[in-house]
Amino acid sequence: MSTVPPPFPTPQESVGHPELLQLGTALEPDEPCLRADAARNRARLLEAAARLVAERGADAVTMEAVAAEACVGKGTVFRRFGDRTGLLTALLDHSEKKFQAAFLAGPPPLGPGAPPVERLRAFGRAMLRRSADELELQLAAEPGASRRFTAPPRRVLRHHVAMLLRQAVPEADCELLSHTLMGQLDPALIHHLTRQCGIPMARLEDAWVDLVDRVTGTATGG
Amino acid sequence: MSTVPPPFPTPQESVGHPELLQLGTALEPDEPCLRADAARNRARLLEAAARLVAERGADAVTMEAVAAEACVGKGTVFRRFGDRTGLLTALLDHSEKKFQAAFLAGPPPLGPGAPPVERLRAFGRAMLRRSADELELQLAAEPGASRRFTAPPRRVLRHHVAMLLRQAVPEADCELLSHTLMGQLDPALIHHLTRQCGIPMARLEDAWVDLVDRVTGTATGG
Numbered sequence: 012m013s014t015v016p017p018p019f020p021t022p023q024e025s026v027g028h029p030e031l032l033q034l035g036t037a038l039e040p041d042e043p044c045l046r047a048d049a050a051r052n053r054a055r056l057l058e059a060a061a062r063l064v065a066e067r068g069a070d071a072v073t074m075e076a077v078a079a080e081a082c083v084g085k086g087t088v089f090r091r092f093g094d095r096t097g098l099l100t101a102l103l104d105h106s107e108k109k110f111q112a113a114f115l116a117g118p119p120p121l122g123p124g125a126p127p128v129e130r131l132r133a134f135g136r137a138m139l140r141r142s143a144d145e146l147e148l149q150l151a152a153e154p155g156a157s158r159r160f161t162a163p164p165r166r167v168l169r170h171h172v173a174m175l176l177r178q179a180v181p182e183a184d185c186e187l188l189s190h191t192l193m194g195q196l197d198p199a200l201i202h203h204l205t206r207q208c209g210i211p212m213a214r215l216e217d218a219w220v221d222l223v224d225r226v227t228g229t230a231t232g233g
Numbered sequence: 234m235s236t237v238p239p240p241f242p243t244p245q246e247s248v249g250h251p252e253l254l255q256l257g258t259a260l261e262p263d264e265p266c267l268r269a270d271a272a273r274n275r276a277r278l279l280e281a282a283a284r285l286v287a288e289r290g291a292d293a294v295t296m297e298a299v300a301a302e303a304c305v306g307k308g309t310v311f312r313r314f315g316d317r318t319g320l321l322t323a324l325l326d327h328s329e330k331k332f333q334a335a336f337l338a339g340p341p342p343l344g345p346g347a348p349p350v351e352r353l354r355a356f357g358r359a360m361l362r363r364s365a366d367e368l369e370l371q372l373a374a375e376p377g378a379s380r381r382f383t384a385p386p387r388r389v390l391r392h393h394v395a396m397l398l399r400q401a402v403p404e405a406d407c408e409l410l411s412h413t414l415m416g417q418l419d420p421a422l423i424h425h426l427t428r429q430c431g432i433p434m435a436r437l438e439d440a441w442v443d444l445v446d447r448v449t450g451t452a453t454g455g
Contacts, residue, residue: 194416
């Protein structure tokens with residue numbers, strides 16, 4: 012049920028992601044010191060919290076509910092995360108790291124080994140599916156306007172998109188084009204489209220694939 | 234120096250913009266009752282405030298500074314706008330209406346009469362230039378994540394982009410594609426790129442034109 016995240020990042024891939032080490036440091040200040048069983052316990056609690064978010068929304072994630080879901084005492088959850096805010100922050104970091112491991116070192120087409128356009132398509136689909144599960148959590152954690160584009164997790168994702176774009180369309184302004192693509196995956200936009208406009212997630216996935224094809228000149232266009 | 238905004242909206246164009254009447258109502262509750270000289274006075278004060286924003290930033294817009302810039306007594310500004318918040322709100326509304334008049338009924342290529350792809354290119358360039366002048370003001374007025382996509386001015390702009398896209402690429406999911414294009418013109422993104430990354434506005438304009446061409450299949454693509 013609960014698994015320890017794969018080693019992260021792989022040395023080869025991190026070369027293309029200058030901010031990754033910095034992010035890793037920011038996300039797990041005390042992680043390297045954890046013994047293996049403590050790390051497994053922590054991952055188990057976070058997987059339990061993630062299940063609660065997916066099944067009942069972010070509001071359902073309380074220290075008590077996570078303890079019950081993971082079959083441990085409440086004290087264990089408090090010792091590990093301090094308070095609910097600490098738990099939610101750790102939960103997003105955990106999800107972020109799992110996702111990064113998947114696109115940096117997981118199987119293709121999300122991970123290395125597939126052509127860049129296929130990886131871009133898979134990246135957006137995976138991001139959209141992740142947002143479908145964690146939307147409340149992502150919205151609650153969204154930084155203000157001045158920090159929205161500089162928060163480390165987003166920068167790592169955008170760097171990845173820019174790297175794939177440079178492989179697919181080297182002649183384009185891939186730095187700016189990566190912002191365009193990331194905008195389509197913005198949690199606030201996904202919330203608006205799915206919850207406020209009632210657009211099904213499948214249509215968002217189709218639109219993503221179409222956008223990637225248009226931007227990279229893979230489809231016939233107009 | 235100061236001009237009364239052109240009649241707005243024109244009946245033909247408003248057909249394609251179902252939210253325009255609603256927006257018009259929201260923006261000018263007492264406008265229809267103003268006598269012509271009062272309306273001219275109001276426009277003159279707002280043009281003075283707009284000059285201050287463009288020259289010295291949003292912080293420079295105080296009731297006193299606007300009065301001095303427009304060569305009227307301070308009391309006139311207070312009577313007309315109530316307080317600084319009222320003035321800034323009126324200023325954004327005024328700018329919004331001038332811009333809407335330009336793309337709905339002004340000369341081509343921004344206004345009607347040019348092919349849709351040319352109008353899209355001109356629309357983004359005009360939006361970027363407007364943001365260069367008013368960025369602080371737009372950022373200060375940015376609604377929270379849950380309202381960012383439903384605020385009336387943004388909806389009118391996005392509807393316009395969707396309408397042009399439907400003319401240019403009728404086979405595409407123009408509703409979702411219009412969100413993609415609008416994301417590129419988001420004030421928070423423009424702030425990040427120009428102020429935090431030091432990217433010149435000219436490069437943003439080039440990237441906009443390139444994006445429009447890619448999305449509509451006008452350029453060679455990749």
